[in-house]
Amino acid sequence: MKVLIAVKRVIDFNVKIRVKSDNSGIETANVKMSMNPFDEIAVEEAIRLKEAGTADELVAVSIGTAQSSETIRTALAMGADRGILVETDAELQPLAVAKLLKAIVDKENPGMVVVGKQAIDDDANQTGQMLAALLGWPQGTFASKLEPADGTATLVREVDDGLQTIQVKLPAVISTDLRLNEPRYASLPNIMKAKKKPIDTTTPDELGVDVTPRLETINVVEPPVREAGEIVADAAQLIDKLKNEAKVI
Amino acid sequence: MDYLYTDEQRMLVSSIRAFVEQELRPHEAETDQLGYVPEELGKQIVKKALEMGFYAANLPEEIGGGGLDYASLALMEREFGKTTYGLHGFVHRPSEILMACEGDQIEEYLLPCVRAERKEFFALTEPGAGSDIMSMQTRAERDGDDWIINGSKHFISSPVQADFAILFAITGIEETPRGPRKQVTAFLVDTGLEGFAIERGPRCAAQRAYRTFQLSFDNVRVPHGKILGEEGKGLDLAGKWLKMGRVWVAAGCCGKAERLLGLAIEWAASRKQFGQPIGKFQGTSFKLADMATELRAADLLVMNAARKADLGIMEDDDAAMAKLFAAEMVGRVADNTVQIYGGMGLMEDLPVERLWRDARLDRIWDGTSEIQRHIISRSLLRPHGA
Ligand SMILES: Cc1cc2nc3c(=O)[nH]c(=O)nc-3n(C[C@H](O)[C@H](O)[C@H](O)COP(=O)(O)OP(=O)(O)OC[C@H]3O[C@@H](n4cnc5c(N)ncnc54)[C@H](O)[C@@H]3O)c2cc1C
Numbered sequence: 001m002k003v004l005i006a007v008k009r010v011i012d013f014n015v016k017i018r019v020k021s022d023n024s025g026i027e028t029a030n031v032k033m034s035m036n037p038f039d040e041i042a043v044e045e046a047i048r049l050k051e052a053g054t055a056d057e058l059v060a061v062s063i064g065t066a067q068s069s070e071t072i073r074t075a076l077a078m079g080a081d082r083g084i085l086v087e088t089d090a091e092l093q094p095l096a097v098a099k100l101l102k103a104i105v106d107k108e109n110p111g112m113v114v115v116g117k118q119a120i121d122d123d124a125n126q127t128g129q130m131l132a133a134l135l136g137w138p139q140g141t142f143a144s145k146l147e148p149a150d151g152t153a154t155l156v157r158e159v160d161d162g163l164q165t166i167q168v169k170l171p172a173v174i175s176t177d178l179r180l181n182e183p184r185y186a187s188l189p190n191i192m193k194a195k196k197k198p199i200d201t202t203t204p205d206e207l208g209v210d211v212t213p214r215l216e217t218i219n220v221v222e223p224p225v226r227e228a229g230e231i232v233a234d235a236a237q238l239i240d241k242l243k244n245e246a247k248v249i
Numbered sequence: 250m251d252y253l254y255t256d257e258q259r260m261l262v263s264s265i266r267a268f269v270e271q272e273l274r275p276h277e278a279e280t281d282q283l284g285y286v287p288e289e290l291g292k293q294i295v296k297k298a299l300e301m302g303f304y305a306a307n308l309p310e311e312i313g314g315g316g317l318d319y320a321s322l323a324l325m326e327r328e329f330g331k332t333t334y335g336l337h338g339f340v341h342r343p344s345e346i347l348m349a350c351e352g353d354q355i356e357e358y359l360l361p362c363v364r365a366e367r368k369e370f371f372a373l374t375e376p377g378a379g380s381d382i383m384s385m386q387t388r389a390e391r392d393g394d395d396w397i398i399n400g401s402k403h404f405i406s407s408p409v410q411a412d413f414a415i416l417f418a419i420t421g422i423e424e425t426p427r428g429p430r431k432q433v434t435a436f437l438v439d440t441g442l443e444g445f446a447i448e449r450g451p452r453c454a455a456q457r458a459y460r461t462f463q464l465s466f467d468n469v470r471v472p473h474g475k476i477l478g479e480e481g482k483g484l485d486l487a488g489k490w491l492k493m494g495r496v497w498v499a500a501g502c503c504g505k506a507e508r509l510l511g512l513a514i515e516w517a518a519s520r521k522q523f524g525q526p527i528g529k530f531q532g533t534s535f536k537l538a539d540m541a542t543e544l545r546a547a548d549l550l551v552m553n554a555a556r557k558a559d560l561g562i563m564e565d566d567d568a569a570m571a572k573l574f575a576a577e578m579v580g581r582v583a584d585n586t587v588q589i590y591g592g593m594g595l596m597e598d599l600p601v602e603r604l605w606r607d608a609r610l611d612r613i614w615d616g617t618s619e620i621q622r623h624i625i626s627r628s629l630l631r632p633h634g635a
Contacts, residue, residue: 032251034263070259073260074260077260077264185301187264187300187301187302188261188264188302188303189302189315190302191264194257
């Protein structure tokens with residue numbers, strides 16, 4: 001089975017995010033970029049499927065500026081076989097990404113698409129679901145365990161009130177949750193091998209996809225600073241304060 | 250400085266960073282307190298390092314090494330410099346001098362070192378011969394097909410006791426136009442040979458989990474075939490690698506300084522006195538500015554030396570300047586970090602005091618700062634006949 005993995009280049013999770021002074025967005029100049037952590041989990045899971053003999057070819061796709069090829073290289077160094085870069089400088093929103101991924105899926109015919117449940121930059125949590133809808137495929141979101149068997153995949157999902165086990169028919173779109181696995185870091189020999197693995201480059205135009213944003217960003221602001229709490233002496237004082245100061249009860 | 254790196258170097262850095270954070274850092278405080286790395290932990294680090302291809306990354310791919318170029322090795326050492334040498338030492342970079350192995354020596358010494366089956370001591374320094382290596386007293390005398398070795402070495406370091414020593418000993422006197430000169434030969438001497446005694450050295454204030462040993466040789470007999478390289482050419486053989494060693498120390502200093510600077514910034518931004526973060530006082534913020542600037546300069550000196558080494562044009566002073574500046578820089582950065590932390594900087598609960606102690610060693614080993622200045626000034630004056 002061929003597995004397609006989508007990997008996004010995002011601001012590294014260690015970086016303290018700053019809002020641009022004109023409130024048009026966040027500062028991305030001179031900021032360390034890395035693979036979206038949920039996508040690392042997707043890559044790791046796909047590699048494990050290959051190691052288990054379930055998958056035979058892993059294709060890593062990234063959509064974005066030319067530098068997104070670095071993110072693909074990281075996936076190749078971890079163990080993916082080849083890469084596809086959809087190169088564009090345009091602002092990308094989840095629907096456009098889902099459409100581009102669909103166009104790639106139509107060409108590649110994978111047996112499974114594995115994506116991170118969300119990207120840590122805008123935390124939209126939409127692309128996987130939109131892609132499944134556009135393809136008319138089943139979707140297994142927020143997987144914390146994944147076990148493909150003949151033509152199906154059983155997965156455990158993390159939902160608000162616990163764990164839910166479902167089975168989906170393949171091909172399907174799977175989105176990964178934090179506890180699915182612990183991604184490996186690339187070994188030196190694999191980093192060297194990644195250099196020789198191919199990356200094909202295409203564009204939204206070539207794929208016939210209109211990526212025009214459907215949403216307009218009007219203003220980006222920092223979240224309000226949380227004020228320090230207050231320790232109260234006892235329950236009676238707490239109730240008094242909630243009633244008379246905070247006026248919430 | 251990422252813009253200077255290739256994709257492979259960027260990936261290497263992030264892999265080693267993850268390795269250091271997950272496999273080494275959690276053991277820093279404990280091993281520093283213990284004064285050694287427990288055997289099982291050491292073995293586990295070696296195993297992981299082998300799996301990741303980080304072990305012997307400096308030796309050529311053809312013999313099973315990582316085949317990294319000097320610039321990539323410098324980046325690797327920089328990441329490892331952020332942790333302690335006791336732990337880093339298990340991700341061993343066997344001495345490149347072993348590449349001079351010939352015939353049976355290859356199977357007996359070189360290849361087992363690449364596979365982590367054997368480990369070497371690099372035994373040059375003596376109680377009476379530190380900076381002044383030529384005052385070395387350890388000597389080997391020819392006896393038929395054998396050599397008989399007598400003398401002692403100290404400060405010979407390794408995270409664990411090694412299996413053999415690359416031992417430097419006097420084997421003769423050569424007449425030169427500038428007077429008589431001792432000839433030094435490198436030998437491969439197995440531990441366990443009769444007359445070869447090894448003792449644990451004293452506890453060291455810096456890099457506590459790392460070990461030094463005292464080696465003594467009392468009529469130790471080795472066959473002629475244990476000479477590494479050519480008779481009388483031991484120091485020429487060592488020279489190139491001693492030079493690279495200085496670049497690796499310098500790179501490690503940059504890593505350590507980066508970690509210290511990060512800790513200093515964090516503290517300056519969060520510790521409040523007189524109603525504001527102490528970073529708002531210029532007494533603190535200007536320190537940070539100087540630390541960051543000097544770190545950048547040291548990084549550039551290291552990259553300059555490593556890249557020139559890759560091009561085959563690195564000079565003695567390139568390595569010496571990098572080592573001198575980086576070692577002194579990390580000393581200042583560590584001292585300023587302690588100052589910014591105040592009393593907390595000296596408490597064992599935080600890593601600052603340990604990094605401060607560790608940084609002190611960098612101005613001493615692999616050639617003291619004074620010796621680096623001597624090398625640099627010699628390269629300035631020699632062309633003028635002085
Ligand atoms: C933890 C540790 C691990 C080590 N590991 C090894 C190892 O594995 N193998 C090995 O062979 N060695 C090892 N060494 C030895 C190390 O390289 C020496 O300590 C170093 O070369 C300095 O020698 P010394 O300590 O004898 O100091 P000395 O040479 O006695 O120097 C004392 C002082 O005099 C100064 N000085 C000396 N000569 C001059 C001069 N011409 N001009 C100006 N100042 C001068 C020095 O700069 C220094 O400040 C290790 C040392 C330590 C501390």
